Amino acid sequence: MAEFRLPPNSRLGQGKTWDSPSDAKKPREFRVYRFDPASDDHPRMDSFTLDLDETGPMVLDAILKIIDEVDPSLALRRSCREGVCGSCAMNINGKNGLACLTHIDEQGDGPITLTPLPHLEIIKDLVGSLxxxxxxxxxxxxxxxxxxxxxxxxxxxxxxxxxxxxxxxxxxxxxxxxxxxxxxxxxxxxxxxxxxxxxxxxxxxxxxxxxxxxxxxxxxxxxxxxxxxxxxxxxxxxxxxxxxxxxxxxxxxxxxxxx
Amino acid sequence: MTARSTTRPLSPHLQHYRPEITSILSVLHRATGIVLGLGAVGLAWWITALALGGSAQSVTHWLLTSWLGYLALFGWTFALGFHLCNGVRHLFWDAGMGFEMDSVRRSGKAAVGGALLLTVIVWIVVIV
Amino acid sequence: MSDAKNTDKKSKADDAAKDTAKNDDQQHQNDKQKDEIKVARTQTDPSLLTRLAQRTAYRRATALGASGTGAAIWTVQRMTALALIPLALWFLVSILSMLHAPATTAAAWLGAPWNAALIGAFVLVALRHGTIGFRVILEDYVHSEGWRVASIALVYAIAALSALATVVGLAVLIFTHIGG
Missing domain, CATH: 1.10.1060.10 (Alpha-helical ferredoxin)
Structure with missing residues (x-):
């Protein structure tokens, strides 16, 4: 049968909540899929909270801010940041899109969930095998x-x-x-x-x-x-x-x- | 089944992907198709029972006029109505028409509306 | 006699111990060699494994080639769909009230040749359309070859039986109607 559930090694484990700026004027939570091939741990959803006043308008800007200021080990593919290279494709709040073309403020309220493109073997974090x-x-x-x-x-x-x-x-x-x-x-x-x-x-x-x-x-x-x-x-x-x-x-x- | 050569995890898919009217109606088209397949076999049985006469005929009549029979017939009517309307939608797509997302969503709503309308009309006729 | 036996036994045990030691040593050598090969492989040509993986993926994608049957099945499904539009509309307005009518009324109605022809066409075309649909669904979800073939065969068998029963049943009803 087609496997409708995730295989056991792919089910999400306990994620980590990263320290957030305490003086944020516009805090926004980003929940990000993490997988480290060097460990035996399951994939997990990590929580990062950014101050949107200090962040660029696109989802990609938020991810790059996380890498620059919170956790440099977060992996993704990206290059052109303007929808020409097609690298930063991922699932944003349940729908696939390019992180560089997706406005943060068009994602409604609540946390923004970022997972890799669906049903791919994951190499690391947001990077799936193509x-x-x-x-x-x-x-x-x-x-x-x-x-x-x-x-x-x-x-x-x-x-x-x-x-x-x-x-x-x-x-x-x-x-x-x-x-x-x-x-x-x-x-x-x-x-x-x-x-x-x-x-x-x-x-x-x-x-x-x-x-x-x-x-x-x-x-x-x-x-x-x-x-x-x-x-x-x-x-x-x-x-x-x-x-x-x-x-x-x-x-x-x-x-x-x-x- | 895709052979997984590594122990790499699989990214979330069905559990996580946001349903839209398009994908929901696609599932409904498949589900109503299955109902109609069973219905076609039932229809063949109904004809056979009428031809056989005797107890086959009376048991079938009793089943169809029970509340379960009415429920099944009602479900079948809706299934036929929806599969018919959505099938016409599919045939337009096959002719290369109606592929813009706006019209896809509009035609989807129209198919649901058409199915409900057909079901109601048919059952008013049945009751009257 | 017994002494000699013991000595013999002892020397055999010694040999066995020696063999084990030798085997262990050999095993160790082998492992070391394997490790060296592994290291050498990845050190000398790291792109080799990548290229082999790409080759494997390409072969898996091409597989046994195209079957050349996709368009044929698809066309039959669309043709039967077109034919079913008027038949289904006729069915909805005329038949549904018959399904719960008294059996004698229904039998008489079905015995009228035009009604019999139309409902026969509806059931047969629907069964053809439906077998394709069921087959597509089973191909989508049943990935084990044995179960896929078996389940599709079962669908075909049920459809064939239903078609036969419909034709024979309608023939009986027509003759009864004309005779009565």
Whole structure:
């Protein structure tokens, strides 16, 4: 059976409450998932309280303040701090998003809970293993496969054909969508998931690519593509406002059309 | 099942992910589908019982007119109403329509409303 | 005689002790060697393990390739769904009141050929649509291959029996109706 509960080694242990500034004018609690691979301890939720008057506006600002001033051992991936690199993807109050694009004051009242992207093997703290997702991305061959002689300059494309790539080339591969999808949780070893399928569609839609049929062959499988049940968690989570669910539906239509 | 090669913990998923109207209705579509599957088998039995006559017929009639039978039929009506309305929603998606999050949420509410309306209309007809 | 036996025994015990010592020594050597290999591996090429892990993940993702059956099943599910829209609406308005009607009324109603044809179509198409749905659900959650195959086979068997019972039952009702 699909395992709906967390395995025993993944259940949360007793967390630690870190000292908070006593003179905070705008205190706000952040509950953060911690896991230390060097110890045998279970993962735990640590509590940090920051003064929002002294903190930047984004969730990422709060995490960086924790690292700078409270606990330098907190681990996460981050780079660009403006939604271009896709590194700081995590689960914020139960929904996936990029910490750098999520405003603290849009998170309502109460503590802000930060956990890693769901259903991943955790390397440390907020860093999950993306190995399978990268392998699946490699599998759809995300590069142009054009037949015929090399052109002397770039491969040309009409403005209308170029427009077909809008909505998929902007993806930053943060995997907020894939790890929000219950179907990917239960069958992520065989189902490609929304992020990879959005990219698969990006190459199906490219007028300069000559291997559409082969690409469709590789997707025509009850598990690789058709585990998508249009649950819509992917589109709801995408921090770039893209629509993986729609791209998957269009891929299914292409496959139905050639029948 | 994904083979776990390491002793790394798994991050929280179902326990922790925030439900939305979209995901809740997706679960409901599946649940009503299961109810309807059982209902289809029941329907086949009902036809068989009528053809057989005798005690098969009378026991089936007694079951269907008991309070449990009415409850099951009522649940079945709602299941059929919802699966029908939400199924139409799915068919529009399959045609590539109605994928913006606003319209997805609106069509979800409409499917629930349609299911309730159908159930009420059908049961008014049944009672009258 | 007994002395000789004892000496023999003693020397055997000595040999055994020596063997054990030798084995322990050998074991120790082996362990040391293994540790050295482990250290050497990680020291000489730390990226090797990473690359091997990536290779494993890639092979696991590609697995046995695409089955080429996804679109076919999906299309049948959508076609049956389309057919079920009018059939279900007809069913809702006409049948539900029959389910609790007196058996003779219901039997007579079902015996009318048009009613029988429509309800037969509804049940058969619904069973086809439903088997695909149940199969997808079982594939989603039942990961042990044996249980998955067994449970899907059971669903198919129940659906086939129900379809057969429906067709035969309706035929009987029509003939009774026409004959009566």
């Amino acid at each position: 190995e399978t997702l990268y392998a699946q991305y490699e599998m759809i061959e995300p590069w142009m496969k054009a037949d015929g002689p090399e052109p002397e300059r770039e491969r040309l494309q009409t403005p209308e054909d170029r427009e077909k790539l809008n909505g998929s080339y902007e993806c930053v591969l943060c995997f907020c969508c894939a790890t929000a999808c219950p179907s990917y949780w239960w069958n992520g070893d065989k189902y490609l998931g929304p992020a990879v399928l959005l990219q698969a569609h990006r190459w199906l839609a490219d007028s300069r690519d000559d291997h559409t049929g082969e690409r469709l062959d590789a997707l025509d499988d009850p598990f690789r593509l058709y585990r998508c049940h249009t649950i819509m968690n992917c589109t709801s989570a995408c921090p770039k406002g893209l629509n993986p669910a729609k791209a998957i539906a269009e891929t299914k239509r292409k496959l139905a059309q050639r029948r």
